[in-house]
Amino acid sequence: MEISVVIPLKNEEESLPELCEWIVRVMRENGFTYEIIMVDDGSTDLSWQVIESLTSANENIKGIKFQRNYGKSAALNEAFKAAQGNVVITMDADLQDSPDEIPSLYKMIVEDGFDLVSGWKKKRYDNVITKNLPSKFYNSITRRMSGIVLHDFNCGLKSYRKKVVKSIEVYGEMHRYIPVLAKWAGFRKIGEKVVEHRPRKYGVTKFGWERFINGFLDLTSIMFMGRFGKRPMQFFGLWGTIAFLISFIFILYLVISKILYPQYALTNKPAFYLTMAGMILGTQLFLAGFLGEMISRNSADRNSYLVEQRRGFTK
Ligand code: UDP
Ligand code: MG
Numbered sequence: 001m002e003i004s005v006v007i008p009l010k011n012e013e014e015s016l017p018e019l020c021e022w023i024v025r026v027m028r029e030n031g032f033t034y035e036i037i038m039v040d041d042g043s044t045d046l047s048w049q050v051i052e053s054l055t056s057a058n059e060n061i062k063g064i065k066f067q068r069n070y071g072k073s074a075a076l077n078e079a080f081k082a083a084q085g086n087v088v089i090t091m092d093a094d095l096q097d098s099p100d101e102i103p104s105l106y107k108m109i110v111e112d113g114f115d116l117v118s119g120w121k122k123k124r125y126d127n128v129i130t131k132n133l134p135s136k137f138y139n140s141i142t143r144r145m146s147g148i149v150l151h152d153f154n155c156g157l158k159s160y161r162k163k164v165v166k167s168i169e170v171y172g173e174m175h176r177y178i179p180v181l182a183k184w185a186g187f188r189k190i191g192e193k194v195v196e197h198r199p200r201k202y203g204v205t206k207f208g209w210e211r212f213i214n215g216f217l218d219l220t221s222i223m224f225m226g227r228f229g230k231r232p233m234q235f236f237g238l239w240g241t242i243a244f245l246i247s248f249i250f251i252l253y254l255v256i257s258k259i260l261y262p263q264y265a266l267t268n269k270p271a272f273y274l275t276m277a278g279m280i281l282g283t284q285l286f287l288a289g290f291l292g293e294m295i296s297r298n299s300a301d302r303n304s305y306l307v308e309q310r311r312g313f314t315k
Contacts, residue, residue, distance in 0.1 A: 004085030008075035009093035014202035042069030092156035115187035119157035119195035232292025244282030
């Protein structure tokens, strides 16, 4: 199978028939073998009924339904596990992304050798204040922190080599940073393509103001996980040791002064309280590092990045 189209959706009943029809038309015109995986992320409207009728009308269309709303990342993750196509293309359900982009996104993966191609909504039809400006800000921070040169990390329209979606786990609100996840998983060829963006035709946006804070928290944890996720001690242990050593030197100094000059009052010196706090903090950081090491040692994917290929082994 050449292409899996993945569509996460929540309450998009009006858009689905039109979207599917359009995708199917593009697939037929180009002669692609394909599947469309629609993930109903806890819709409360008739989306699932619409999906059921679409799947029974066309055997290439498949549906996954969540019991409740788990978020776009969970929806993508579930579809990534199920996808069979050599190239996986994700797309929003609200008709803001154009299926006409599919053939060129596919070609960039199979012919130009990209691992991941992100759409770039260069001309964007969303609210300037609540969407476009914050998104510019986020994109520039993410670019700087991750070193990946993309203009639009969070574009819903993206294409992936199959191996990429099988190697990453998208959870929380991580769908905004999939290129960063892919980079940490070892996929270096990440490109972008300017894509057509259209105003939302039906329904309303599903992301409110919380995405600013959540987005920032997820970015910090993703950067931390990428750098120190497999070796937390190198972060916590380093800072713990530094805090402890500095405080220890000061404590020594204070104790020696006290011995040499018994009239020297320790407890009304700021240095006394600072060194106490420093030693406690240092020990705590060290412990956090140890706990982190123990957790990562027990995690199922502790070595998942090691072997890429094997050859010549007999079973
Ligand atoms: N979506 C989802 N689960 C959620 C929120 C959104 O599957 O909890 C889907 C939504 O139906 C749409 C896509 O994610 O297909 C992008 O959402 P939306 O268009 O609301 O975001 P915007 O374009 O406004 O950033
Ligand atoms: Mg949208």
